[in-house]
Amino acid sequence: xxxxxxxxxxxxxxxxxxxxxxxxxxxxxxxxxxxxxxxxxxxxxxxxxxxxxxxxxxxxxxxxxxxxxxxxxxxxxxxxxxxxxxxxxxxxxxxxxxxxxxxxxxxxxxxxxxxxxxxxxxxxxxxxxxxxxxxxxxxxxxxxxxxxxxxxxxxxxxxxxxxxxxxxxxxxxxxxxxxxxxxxxxxxxxxxxxxxxxxxxxxxxxxxxxxxxxxxxxxxxxxxxxxxxxxxxxxxxxxxxxxxxxxxxxxxxxxxxxxxxxxxxxxxxxxxxxxxxxxxxxxxxxxxxxxxxxxxxxxxxxxxxxxxxxxxxxxxxxxxxxxxxxxxxxxxxxxxxxxxxxxxxxxxxxxxxxxxxxxxxxxxxxxxxxxxxxxxxxxxxxxxxxxxxxxxxxxxxxxxxxxxxxxxxxxxxxxxxxxxxxxxxxxxxxxxxxxxxxxxxxxxxxxxxxxxxxxxxxxxxxxxxxxxxxxxxxxxxxxxxxxxxxxxxxxxxxxxxxxxxx
Numbered sequence: 001x002x003x004x005x006x007x008x009x010x011x012x013x014x015x016x017x018x019x020x021x022x023x024x025x026x027x028x029x030x031x032x033x034x035x036x037x038x039x040x041x042x043x044x045x046x047x048x049x050x051x052x053x054x055x056x057x058x059x060x061x062x063x064x065x066x067x068x069x070x071x072x073x074x075x076x077x078x079x080x081x082x083x084x085x086x087x088x089x090x091x092x093x094x095x096x097x098x099x100x101x102x103x104x105x106x107x108x109x110x111x112x113x114x115x116x117x118x119x120x121x122x123x124x125x126x127x128x129x130x131x132x133x134x135x136x137x138x139x140x141x142x143x144x145x146x147x148x149x150x151x152x153x154x155x156x157x158x159x160x161x162x163x164x165x166x167x168x169x170x171x172x173x174x175x176x177x178x179x180x181x182x183x184x185x186x187x188x189x190x191x192x193x194x195x196x197x198x199x200x201x202x203x204x205x206x207x208x209x210x211x212x213x214x215x216x217x218x219x220x221x222x223x224x225x226x227x228x229x230x231x232x233x234x235x236x237x238x239x240x241x242x243x244x245x246x247x248x249x250x251x252x253x254x255x256x257x258x259x260x261x262x263x264x265x266x267x268x269x270x271x272x273x274x275x276x277x278x279x280x281x282x283x284x285x286x287x288x289x290x291x292x293x294x295x296x297x298x299x300x301x302x303x304x305x306x307x308x309x310x311x312x313x314x315x316x317x318x319x320x321x322x323x324x325x326x327x328x329x330x331x332x333x334x335x336x337x338x339x340x341x342x343x344x345x346x347x348x349x350x351x352x353x354x355x356x357x358x359x360x361x362x363x364x365x366x367x368x369x370x371x372x373x374x375x376x377x378x379x380x381x382x383x384x385x386x387x388x389x390x391x392x393x394x395x396x397x398x399x400x401x402x403x404x405x406x407x408x409x410x411x412x413x414x415x416x417x418x419x420x421x422x423x424x425x426x427x428x429x430x431x432x433x434x435x436x437x438x439x440x441x442x443x444x445x446x447x448x449x450x451x452x453x454x455x456x457x458x459x460x461x462x463x464x465x466x467x468x469x470x471x472x473x474x475x476x477x478x479x480x481x482x483x484x485x486x487x488x489x490x491x492x493x494x495x496x497x498x499x500x501x502x
Contacts, residue, residue: 001057005176006066009043011493012178012196016047016189020061020068021054023348023377024317026184026209028401029291035062036486040493043067043176047168047188050075067176073164073188091123092133101253108260109253114198119169125162146242157243161250164188172196179497180205183258187251190258197261203496206262207289208272209398210419256280263496268399269420270428289492290420290429292485293404295477302410302473304385308465312414312455313344313387315380315402316394319352323416324359326448327393332366333452338459343368346375346383384409388459394418395445404480407472412465413440414454429479439472 013019019030034042042065048054051072061068097110112118138158139151146154168188172195182205183193190206197204259265259281266289267273277283312334316322324345331343349356356374363372375383380402384390390406390413397419404424406413415421420428425440427433441454458465 003068003070004061004066005068006041006043008041008177009067010041010178010497011180011182012043012045012067012175014045014047014181014183014189014193014196016185016187017049018184019044019046020057020059021046021048021070022351023058025398025401027059029209030184031059031062032482033486033489034065036482037490037493038062038064040064040490041066043178044069045171045175045192046070047192048072071167071171073167074160088122089133091118092137094118095123095134096137109257114195116169116173116195116199119166120173125166149242153243157246161247165191168192168195172199175200178202179500180493182207184209186255186258188254191254194258194261201500203263203500204258204261205264205266205492205496206258207266207268208276209268210272210396252279259285263499264492269423271420271423272398289485289488290480291399291401291404292480292482293401293408293476294482295408298381298384298405298408299410301381301385301408305387305410308459308462309386309388310338310340310459311342311344311387312389312391312459313346313383314391314393315383315406316345316347316392317351318345318347318349318356318359318374320355321394321396322347323393323395323446324355325362326446326451327391328359328362328366328368328372329448330393330451330455331368331372333449334455335368335371337456339371341371341455341459343372344375344383344387345372346378346380348377349374380405380409384411387411388465389414389440389455391451391455392416392418392421393451397421399424404476407439407476407480410469410473412458412468412472414451414458415440415442416445416451417442418445424475427475433475433479436475436478437467437471439468439475 013030013034015026015030018025019027030044042062044065044067046069048070049072094110094112098113101109101113138155142151142154168191172192175196178196178200180203181193181197183190184207186206186208193204193206196202259276259279262285264287265276265281265285266287267276268288268290270288273286273288276286312331314322314324314327318324327343327345331341334341334343360374363369384406388411390403390411392400392403392413392415394400394416395418399420400415403413403415403421407424413425415425422428422442423433425442426438427436441458443450443454458468
């Protein structure tokens, strides 16, 4: 497919690993935002890992998405472009400043290192990793901090961590002219938005769906690909693995860079805002703008539901972070008391084929072939009217749109206590929201017995189910309408543009 191209856009969205090559979550939010503001021209810069990790575009691109480009941070070999000359003494000192900033400094990135000319003219990635002066410095900090791990592990960690920074500088230098840079996360997308904002002198907006730094810390502390082997007597707790600590500090620092540059730091619910402030965001910049759904399009589904179907639907990707296995275990308990109960898992299965296979094997091992079905990606309008409950068993979420979509379709939800799920189901925006009442139940993470108990409690009690349904409808209509969400972003874009033109 030929990507749309333009020399200028109103808003440029920097999308890391999401739109338009991944469905759901942040991708759905980006598509909703662009589609809902047709008078604004948008561009999207997609940042991925490797080209082979992504398939085709999964959305019909809106007409006002006038520019799209994709880049892959872990496949380009910048070394082939390296100069054979060593860096200047000035550049060497700046390299040391960059090392120190990533390593421990609480200060903002030094001004000289915010300039694209540093990455594109004064030095190169090869200077940073292979120049004699840089090599001597890397060896010095290795001996001072990490001499108990193999140097090759330290070196390749440093290389893989910093290599994308030079790629991002190249991307920033060739972007279309943009009035506003909008990053839906910190991480590499937030770093790119910050660099571009400094270089072009235009405002940056940050919307965090989950807290990127916290999510990466969870990933890194549980990862088995970042490991080095020590003698048994020297083995430390995983949290003190120096290599993992390097990655964690890296993501913390580039998050601080994005926080410092952003005009506004947005979150989807109050709990996320509090975490942002704890992680270093300026409270005066922080604001909550909840997701919204097209209630008019979904409300018709309420009357299509016949009775209370004994169907529990999990709509989401089949990946570990969604903890599909806990749902399968919960369904074993449910089926023992309610043999007719069905568990539908509606979402892509190709993102992690190994995990999907493990889930299939678990279904077979627990003899749930008659109770659980993997439906693949489906239009939610096909699923929601046939369901009696919506569930999320995730170990991490931001503000899941699917819960709001379920509410708009008159479906109570049972979800783990992650992200904004407690606020959505029990109310949390204000006293009026809390007074509406419960629209389902919240459970502990990875607790199939508690999940199953809630599924059975709600499905077995029609009066309770009807009350929760009404609470869901009232809450989504009062606080989470799509037009409210779009109006707030349109106003914010206008305010930023006017401020920076003044």
